[in-house]
Amino acid sequence: MKCVPLVFLVLWSVSSATPRGVSNEDIRDAILSLIHMFRDSTDKLERHEYRERVLGDHLKKALSSLDKRQRTLEQNTNVIAATLTRLDERLRNLETKVNQQSNDKDKNVYTVDTMQGSIQNWMTNMESLVYNISNRRDGPSGGNERVDAMEAALSARVDNLASSVERLEVHLLRPTSTAVAAVDTTAIISHIDTQLARLQTAEPEHDWHSMFLGALGGHEHALTEIKQMTENVARSVDALATKEEVTGLLNNTHEQLQEIKYELVASTDKGFLKVQNKLDDAHKSITTGQEELHKTMTDASVLAEGFYSDVQKSYEQLLKEVKGLAKVEQVMIQTADNVLDTKRRIEYGVHQILLEIGDLVKLQMKDLNMTVNKRFDNISFTILDNQNGGLTNLSSKIEHEISQVWRQIGIMYQQLTASAGALDRLQQQTDAYVNGSLQTMDSMEGKVGQITGRMGEVDDNLNYLLGRLSLVTQEFNQIKSGLGEALDSIKSSFKTVQEQIKDVGPGPNPIPSEETDVDNQV
Template sequence: MRPVIIGFLLLISTIFVNGQAQNPVSNQEIRDAILSLVHSNSMLDQKLERHEQRERALGELVKKGLMTLQKNQRIFEPIKGSFDRLDKRVSEIESMLLNNEKQGREEQQKLANLLEKILTAFEQSASAAQVSNRISDGSDEDDESLPKKINDLTDMVRELRREIGELRADQNTIESTNKNLVAQAEEIMKQKENQADLIAKKLEEKLSKLSSNNGGSELETKIASTLSELKTGLKELSNGGNGGTSGFTIADKQFLKELYNDTREAIQEVQLEVLIASDKSFAKTATRIKETHEAVDEVSKAMLDLTSAIESINSDSIKSDGTDKMAKLEKIMIDTSNNVLETKRRFEYGIHQIILEVGDVMKTANSSMQKRLNELNDGILENHNNALVNLSSKIETEMSQVWRQIGIMFNEITSSKKVLDHLQEQTELYVNGTIITMDSMEGKVGLITNRMQEVDSNLNYLLGRLSLVTQEFNQIKFGLGEALDNIRSSFMTVQEKVKQNVGPGPHKIPEERDNDEHALGKRSFPIFTRQRLN
C-alpha cells in the first residue's frame, strides 16, 4: 500500500510542478485526494475482511451442523444392538427351557429305570418265594433236608432285606431328584424374573440415552427452529419429575408398567403351579413310601416270627416227633409266603401308583409350565414388537422432519454460496481494475521521474546563468558607485562656485571641465552593461 501512496504523491508532485503555469493545484486538494484514496483502500480492506469472516463463520456453521447430525445418528445406533441383545436373551431363554425339558425327560427316564430295577427285584423275590413254596410242597421228604430249607429261607430273607435297602436308597435318590427339579424350576423362575427386570431396566436406559444428548452448542441455538420438534420429543422422553412426565411419555410409562406387572404375575403363577405340583407329588410319594415301609415292616416281622419258629422247631425236633412240628412249620411257611406275596403285590401296586401319579404330575407341570412360558414369551415379544414399531415410527417421523429442515438449510447455504461467489467475482473485477490503474499510474510516475531529471539538468543550467548575472550585477553596482562619487564631487565644486559672489553676467566655462564631464559619462557605463542593455 505504501508504494502506491508514494507513487500517487510523486504523480501529484510532478503534475503540480509540470502544470504550475497552466492549472495550479493547491496543497489542500492534494491532501484531499490522498485522504480519499486512503479511505477507499481501507474500506476495500474492511469489506474483504468481512467477507472472509462470513465465509469462515459459514464454514464453522456447516461443520457444526454435520457434527451434530453425526452425533444424533450415533445416538440411535445402540438401539439396534440392544434389540439384538434382547433377541439373544430370548433365544437363550428358549434354549434354557429346552434344556430343562430335556433334563426332566432324563430324570423321568432315570426314575423309570429305577422302578424297573425295583420290579425286577420283586420278581426275583417272587421267584424265591415260589422256590420256598416248592420246598414246602416237598414236606414229605426226610427231616434231614429241613436245615437246608431253613438256610434257604434265611438266605431269601436276607435277599429281601437287601432289596428293601436298595428300595430305600432308590427312594432317597428319587427324593433328591425331585428336590433338584424343584430347585431348578425355582432358579429358572428367578432367572426369568431377573431377565424381565433387566429387560425393563435396559429399555429405560436406552430410552433415557436417546434423550440425554441435548447439548447447548452454538448450532443448536442458531438453528433451534430446525430441530425444535425433535428436541421437544426427546425432552418429553427425558424430563422426569412430578409434572406428569417421567423418563417416558404417559403411554410408554403405562405400557412398561403393564408389561412388567404381567411378566411378574405370569412368573409367579408358573412358580406357584410348579411348587403346588411338586408338593402334591412329594405328598403322594411320601404316603406311598410310608405304606411300603409299613408293608416291609410287616414282612420283616413275619420273617422274625418265622425264624423264631424255625429255631423253636429245631430245638424241639430233637426231643419229640417232627410230624406236628413239620405241619406247623409248613403252615407257618405257607402263611409267610402268602404274606410275602401280598406284600409284593401291595409294593408293586404302590410303586405302579407312584409312577403313574408322578408321571401325571410331571406331565401337568411340564404342560402348564410350557403353556405359561409360551404365553409369557408371546406377550413379551408382542409388546416389544409394538414398542419397537411405535418407536421406529416416531424416529422415522422425527428424522423425516430433520432431513426436511436439513434440505432447507442446504438450499439456503447454496443460495448464500452463490451470493458469495458473485461478490467474489465483483471483488476480483474491482481489484483487477485497481491493479490496471496502478499499472498506468506506475507508467506515469516513470514519465514524471524522467521529467524531473530533465528539470534537474535545466536547474543546473539556470544556476550557472544566475552566477553570471550576479557577477554582472556586481560590476554594475561598482560602476554606479564610482559614478555617484564623481557626481557628488562635481556637485560639491558647483556648490563652491555658486557660493563665490562673482556677480551677474556671463561666466566663462573652461573647456577642461567639459572634457572631464564627458569622461565621467564614459566611465559610468561599461561595455558589458551596454551590450546587455542593447
Template structure:
C-alpha cells in the first residue's frame, strides 16, 4: 500500500529556493512486517531514505505515521502561503483507499488459507480418532491370545507329566514281572514234577503260554492304539491345539490302559502262583523234557516282555520329542506374530504423534498470522481516521 502526500513550499519563513516534495511510502507485507520509506525530492535530485522496522514495530510505525500526518497538517495550517489543491488531497485519499483494498484482498486470501488449513486439521483429527478406535480392540485381542497360549502350555505340561507317570508306572510293573519270572524260573527248573501231575502241569504251562501271548498281543494293540505313528500323534496334538482355541481345556482321566495291564498282570501272577504251589507240593521227580520246555517258555516270555517294554519306551520317547518340537514351533510362531503386531502398533503411534505435532505447529503459525493481520487492520483503520481528520482540518480549518 502507498500513502502519498505532496507538500509544495514557497519562499517565506523557510529559506528554500526550490520546491520540496515529501513522499511517504508505507509498504507492509505480512511475511516481512511494516517498513515505511521516505522519498525526499530537492529539485532534480531524489534521495530514498528507508526506516528500518521489523514485525514487532507495527504499533511504533502507526504512531510514526500519525505524527508525520499531524505535522504536515500543522504545517499547512501554519503557513498561509502554502497552496494545497483539492485534487492533490483527492489523489492521496484515492491512493489510501486503493492500498486499503489491496490489504483487504490479502486479508481475504489469508482467511481462505486459514479455512482450508482448518479443514485439513479437522480431517487429520478425524483420521487420527478413527485410527485410535481401530487400535482399541487390539489390546484385548493380544491379552486373550496370551491367556490362551498360557492355558495351552499348562494343559500340555500337565498331560506330559501324566504320560510320564504312566510310563514310569508301566516300566515299574514290567520290571516287577521280569524279576518275578526270573526268580520263579530257577525254582521251576530246580524242582521235579510228578508223573501223575504231568497232564495238569502241561495244561498249566499251556495256559500260562496262552495268557502270556494274549498279554503280548494286548500290549501291542494298546501301544498301537495309544501311540500309533508319529504323524498320527502330531495330527492329534494339532487337533487338540486347535480345539483349545475354541473350547476350554479339559484333560480327561484315561485309566483304561492301566487297569487292563494290571488285570493281565494279576492273572499272570495268579497262574504262576498256582504253578509254584503245585510244583512245591509235588515230589522231586520229573523229566528233562519238561525242564527244557519250561526253561524255553520262560526265556521266550522274558524276551517278549523286554522287547515290548523297549518298543513302548522308544515310541513314547519319539512321540514326546516330536510333540515338544511342534509345541516349540507353535510358540515361536505365536511370539513372532505378537512381536509383529506390537511393532506395527508402535509405528502407527509414532506416525500419529508426528502428525499431531506438525498440526499443532501449523496451528501456532496460523494464529501468529491472524494476530499480524488483526494488527494490520487496526493500523489501517487508524490511518484512515487520521487522513479523514486531516482532510476535515484542511477543508474547514
C-alpha cells in the first residue's frame, strides 16, 4: 500500500515534466539500468526464498528425528513389555512343572504302597500254589500221562497244519492250479474240523485240557479265515478275462485308431483350403491399399500447392507488418526523452520499496523464530512428561512383578521342603519293611532293586528341578541386567535430545553471513 502513492507521484512527475532531446545512448543506458535493477531484485528474492526453504528443510529434519526417537522409545517399551510377558509365561510353566512333579511324587508313593500290598498277595498266592502242587504230586499219575499223550498228538497235528498252510501258499502262487489247491485245502480243513470236533467231545480230565481246547479253538478260527481267503482267490481267478476277450479289445482299438487317422487327414485338407482363402483375401486387401495410397498422394500434392500459395500471402503480410514496426520505432524515439526523466525517480522508489521489504522480512523472521522456539520447548516438555510417566509406571510394574516372582519362589521352596519330608517318610517306611523279615527279603530282592531304581529317578528329578531353579535365577538376573541397560540407554538418549535442543531465546538472533553479504551489495 505504501508503494501506491510513490507510483502516482512518478506518473505525475512524468506527465508534468517538459520533454527534451534524448539520444539513443540515453535510452540504452536507461534500459540497461532497469534490467540490472530487476535482476538484482530477483536475485535477492531468490536468496530469501532459498533461505526460507533451507529453514523449512531443517525444521522437517528436526521433526522427523524427534518422531524417529519417539518411535524407538515406543519400540523399547514394547520390548520391555514382551520380556515381562515372557517372564510371566516362564514362571507359569515353572509352577505347572512343580505341580506335575509333586503329583508324580504322590503317584510314586501310592504305587509303592500298592506294590507292597500286591507283593504280599503274590507271596500268599505262591504259597497256596506250592501247597496245591505238592498235593497233586502225591496223587495218581494216570492223568499226567494222558495229558502228555494229548500234548504230543496236538503238536503233531499243529505240524501237519503248518505244512498244509505252506502247501496252500504254494498253490496260491500258481494261477493255473487254483482249483486243485482249493480242493486240497478244503479237504485238509474238513479233516482238521473233524479232528477238533472229536477232541471237543472228549471229557476234560484236567484244567490243562480246557486250556489246550481254547488254543485249538483259536486255530480253528484262523483256519476258517484261510478258507474264506482261498475261496475269494478262486473267485477272482474265475473272474479274469479270457484270451478271446483280449483279442476283441485289441481289434476294437485298432479300428478306432484307423477312424481317427481318417478324420485327421480330412481336417488337414479343410485347413489347407481355409489358408488358401485367407491368402486370396490378403492379396485383395493389398491391391485396394495401393489404390488408396495413390489417391492420398494426389491429395497431398494438391494440398502442397495450396500451402505454397498461403506462404506467399503470409510473406506479403509480413512485409506490411515490418513497415508498421518501422513506424512504431519512430514513435519509441519520440517517447524516449521521457524515460530518462523517470529513470532516477523509479530507482529511488524501488530502493525505498526494497528497504521496506527488508524490514518486513526481518520482522517476520523474528516472529517465526519466536514461534519455532516456543513449539520446540512445548514438544520437549511434553516428551519429557510422557517419558517420566512411562518410566514411573514401568518401575512400579517391575517391582510388582519381582515381588510376585519372590512369592512364587517361596511357594516353590515350601513345596520342595514338603517333598523332602515325604521322601524321608518313604525312606523310613522302606527301612522298616526291609528290616521286617529275612525270608521275605530274599524273595523280594528283585522288587527292592526296582524300588531303589525309582528312588534314583526321584533323586534325578530333584537334581533336574534344582537345575531348572538355577536356570530361572540366571534368566532373572539376565532380565534384570537387560532392564538396567535399557534404562541407561533411555537416559542417554534423553541427554542427547536435551543437548541437541538449543535454547536460542526469544531474539534478536544473528543473521547468517550470506544475508549480510547481500545487504552489503545493495
